[in-house]
Amino acid sequence: MAEKNISMAVIRRLPKYHRYLGDLLDKDVQRISSKELSDIIGFTASQIRQDLNNFGGFGQQGYGYNVEALHNEIGNILGLNKIYNAVLIGAGNLGQAIANYAGFRKSGFEIKALFDANPRMIGLKIRDFEVLDSENLESFVEENNIDIAILCIPKNGAQDVVDRLVNVGVKGIWNFAPIDLDVPKGVIVENVNLTESLFTLSYFVQRHLVFVKKNENVEENNYAASLK
Numbered sequence: 716m717a718e719k720n721i722s723m724a725v726i727r728r729l730p731k732y733h734r735y736l737g738d739l740l741d742k743d744v745q746r747i748s749s750k751e752l753s754d755i756i757g758f759t760a761s762q763i764r765q766d767l768n769n770f771g772g773f774g775q776q777g778y779g780y781n782v783e784a785l786h787n788e789i790g791n792i793l794g795l796n797k798i799y800n801a802v803l804i805g806a807g808n809l810g811q812a813i814a815n816y817a818g819f820r821k822s823g824f825e826i827k828a829l830f831d832a833n834p835r836m837i838g839l840k841i842r843d844f845e846v847l848d849s850e851n852l853e854s855f856v857e858e859n860n861i862d863i864a865i866l867c868i869p870k871n872g873a874q875d876v877v878d879r880l881v882n883v884g885v886k887g888i889w890n891f892a893p894i895d896l897d898v899p900k901g902v903i904v905e906n907v908n909l910t911e912s913l914f915t916l917s918y919f920v921q922r923h924l925v926f927v928k929k930n931e932n933v934e935e936n937n938y939a940a941s942l943k
């Protein structure tokens with residue numbers, strides 16, 4: 716399917732479409748209109764039609780969308796039709812939590828090894844993995860066809876590790892370290908920051924409190940509407 720230049724905002728919404736459509740498939744729902752999808756996902760029906768039109772549109776007037784076809788197609792667009800080999804660097808609290816979550820593997824992201832620089836961590840068993848010495852990162856990446864690195868180390872040293880990974884051909888960095896990484900063209904960094912997400916929550920919580928205080932009789936739903 717020919718893809719136009721897709722805006723980042725649309726790309727950011729695709730995983731959500733994929734997840735909700737997966738839930739519908741689990742419930743054996745075979746087709747759905749943009750209006751019904753809108754009620755579930757919360758985007759407007761016209762937004763949904765516009766988003767999906769970017770990829771040629773999968774809906775048919777009067778029929779709606781075929782849930783399975785749409786789920787598969789969005790999965791293909793997201794590149795979920797293959798297995799990605801990953802290494803995880805930094806086997807501390809966060810690294811272990813990620814390594815212990817089985818869902819990534821189910822979605823096609825296969826963590827092949829965990830690495831750490833701390834001699835006390837090296838050799839520890841975490842899930843199916845023995846933590847490896849990060850001195851040996853390059854040879855492992857080269858020998859195991861690694862696509863993605865998951866970075867769970869402090870910001871000091873993170874750029875060095877990334878430079879080493881990029882040198883041996885890693886193309887995607889899932890970055891949890893609180894640092895803006897420099898990478899050459901062709902390498903993609905996806906930053907994840909739970910603290911930023913928490914701060915966004917804090918903004919809305921305190922705004923809600925102020926709103927409720929000012930409008931003692933206002934119902935909760937009106938507050939939600941006021942944010943749109």
Ligand code: NAI
Binds near residue numbers: 876
């Ligand atoms: P931690 O101290 O438990 O684990 C960090 C591990 O990285 C340690 O085992 C350490 O030996 C290892 N390490 C440090 N430098 C290394 C290097 N150059 N090469 C290989 N291994 C190295 O820390 P925690 O709590 O797991 O946090 C790890 C990082 O993730 C921190 O930068 C923290 O700020 C960040 N973080 C980010 C979150 C997010 O939402 N983005 C959420 C939680 C933590």
